Amino acid sequence: MAEFEIDPRILSGSEPLARLKLCDARLGNDARWPWIILIPRKPGAREIEHLAPKDRAQLMEEAVIAGHAVRAMGAALGRPVEKLNIGALGNVVPQLHAHVVGRRADDAAWPGPVWNLPGATAYEPAALARAKAAALDLLQSAALKAAS
C-alpha cells in the first residue's frame, strides 16, 4: 500500500495544525483569510468519490469542525468570519484536499472565490501564533469530544 504523503505544493503554502481522525488539518498561510486545508490520509485519492461513504461523511464532519476553527481564527485576529466557503477543487494539486475559508464582505476577493488569486500575504509571526492557537484549541476540543 502506498504511503501517505502530502503534496509539496500544499506543504509549502501551509502550516501543520492537527491530525484529525481522517484528515491532516493545516493552516493556509495567507493572512488575507483564516483558512484550513483538510487532507484525507488516503494515498491516491483525487476525487471525493474515491473515499468510502463513511470516510466521505467523516470528511464532512471534519469540514464542519474546521469551519468552527476558522471562525475562532477570525475572532482571534479581530476579523470575525461572516461566511464560510468550502471547496474541493484540485485543479492545481490533484491530491484530494478540501479548503475551509472564512470570508467577510470587506475581504480582498469578496464576493468572488479565493482560489488561485495572486498576492498571498504571509502572516506576521505574532498573528500566526494567535491564529494557530485559536484553531488548535477548537480542533483539539473537537478531537477530545469525538474520542469520549
Next chain:
Amino acid sequence: MAEFEIDPRILSGSEPLARLKLCDARLGNDARWPWIILIPRKPGAREIEHLAPKDRAQLMEEAVIAGHAVRAMGAALGRPVEKLNIGALGNVVPQLHAHVVGRRADDAAWPGPVWNLPGATAYEPAALARAKAAALDLLQSAALKAAS
C-alpha cells in the same frame, strides 16, 4: 415552519432536474461547464453546519451522485470531464447550496475556479436537451437504487 423556496437568483440561472432525497438538483445554465446545483430543502439553512449530521452525510452522497451526472453531461456534450470541482460558497446567494462542476484543462477558467466569472453562455437548445437527458438518466437511476 417556513416553507422551502429556492432563491430567485438560483432559479434564474438554472433549470430543474430532479428531486433527490435531501436536495433539489438543478442544471447550471452555463454551457461553458457541465454544472449541477444542489439545494437542500431546509428553509433558513445558510451554512453546512446548519444541517443535522445525517443530512450533511446525505448532502455528501448527493454531491457524489451529482458528480457522476456531471461526468455524464460532459460525455454527452463531447467534452469528457477531467476533474470535479465541488464548492459551497454562498457569498452572493446566502441560501445553502452546493455546486458540482466538471472541469477540463482546456476550459475557460482552468485552473482557476468557475464562480463569479462573467460571460455565462446559454446552451443551444439541442445541447441543453442532451445534457439534461444525460444528467437525468444518472440521477434517476441513483434515486431508484437509493429507494430499493
